[in-house]
Amino acid sequence: MKRIILFIAVVFLFTQCKNTSTETNKTSKNVGFIADSAMVVSAREEASKIGVAILRKGGNAFDAMIATELALAVAYPFAGNIGGGGFMVYRTHEGKTGALDYREKAPLAASKDMYLDENGNIIAEKSTLGAMAVGVPGTVDGLFKVYEKFGSLPFSELIQPAIDLANKGVVVTEKQAERLANYKHYFSEVNDAKILLDADWKAGDTIKYVKLAETLERIRDLGRDGFYKGETAEMLVNYVQKLGGIITKTDLENYEAKWRNPIEFNYKDLKIIAMSPPSSGGICLAQIFKAIEPFDIASYGHNSLKSIQLLTEAERRAYADRSYYLGDPDFVKIPIDTLVSSKYVKNRMANFSWDNATPSSTLKHGNIVGYESDETTHYSIVDKYGNSISATTTLNGAYGSKVYVSEGGFFLNNEMDDFSSKPGVPNMFGLIGAEANSIQPEKRMLSSMTPTIVEKNNQFYMSVGSPGGSTIITSVLQTILNVYEFKMGMQDAVNAPRFHHQWLPDVITMEPKGFDSLLVNQLQEKGYHIKQENTVILGKVDAILRLPNGKLEGGADYRGDDKAAGF
């Protein structure tokens, strides 16, 4: 599995890297798609256009979110879903902010040691591949929560474009054909019969998702019960149990998405609004921004030695805290106020030195008295009324658990791997967890998804987010810094080469060809370990920036088939 991910990453990066040298980046001006007042940026053109059609009809950003998310479930089965979950952060035209958690939950029959053998060792792939890896899906309930609170057009009008797209079919892109070819063998390994995507699909072919269209029709006609009860629930539960999984009808009936208070903090004159637990995104982002705030990072230069050192040391400390303190807030007490306070973060940075790297082995989580796929997809939307949303949704790994409910036409997630199966042992992103993120029935697994909205002068400034598992947080961070500190436009900020550090493993992962060898040598001399060859893609950012003239610039990541649309 890891080899396949690496292979795809290498193919992506070596076949498509353009403007990735630091040199090119200093001078390049890739202006993204510009719109007067409304925009959707997502992983597929079909989904962006469907969202924009809703906005043109007079629908708001929340209506467009529902249509876009459902269109991604059809056009982008790699990560778009109805069998997964996600998070959404919003800011209304009145400046009101909020967040929705439609993250998957552990089934009622889940238990702390469910992925361990009798000797207490992790059973390979049990939490990533097949029916035992599946968490109770949250996407459909999440969309109905959004609709109840903010929907303005009839729900049937929001879901119909996805149904029509599924029946008409979606043209396979080059990148999709490559992905399908690489993951195909898992489909037959996991499922008990051939599935729709397990054919020899080539770029230019059209795949019709007829069974998925039928499921979407049931959701259109019966509301959330069209997924969580009746025919669809029966198909899902019967198939998961047939393959040895533990999800029951009660799990589906009980699932509820939750409104949460987002993490809000200031960085200089920006106000940043990001996802709260059970995502680690907002807290880690806040900690990193607070750690770098006292430094004049703009004067160091983009991706310079000093910038990379500073960000790496801030990231190292934030991810160490993530591992220890963060988990589902409905199950564990998280000292959020302390973790994001300037005083605590300053103290964490006290042993930072420009001379040498701080080895991760010498750094643990901070002490708080009294008191934690990568194949995700992000989209950003702004409507003509001034509402904005930032949403990240996922099946976790590519095509999730690879379990495909053929009768219903959808994949199921493998989100259970985001729990800490065994404290101290890394998950598929190399993230190490502790008790706070241990498995319990109905608990939500910790996430790194970081849908984020940025305000400047009390006005919408940016909507940004990314897939990429543990690298999501640092991709969002660097994109905001690229615009705000390094004065790039939105598309340049998205295109710029990225790097990542997550405490353990103690390495800076860099996009190949994005960083010159002199810089790499200088970092190594200071004790930094660099991983540059065969690295995975570091995020795939889709973002919208409000320009000084009030227009919007989209940043659609060239690393995928992503596209901005608007008017």
Ligand code: GLY
């Ligand atoms: N499944 C990736 C994440 O939630 O961070």
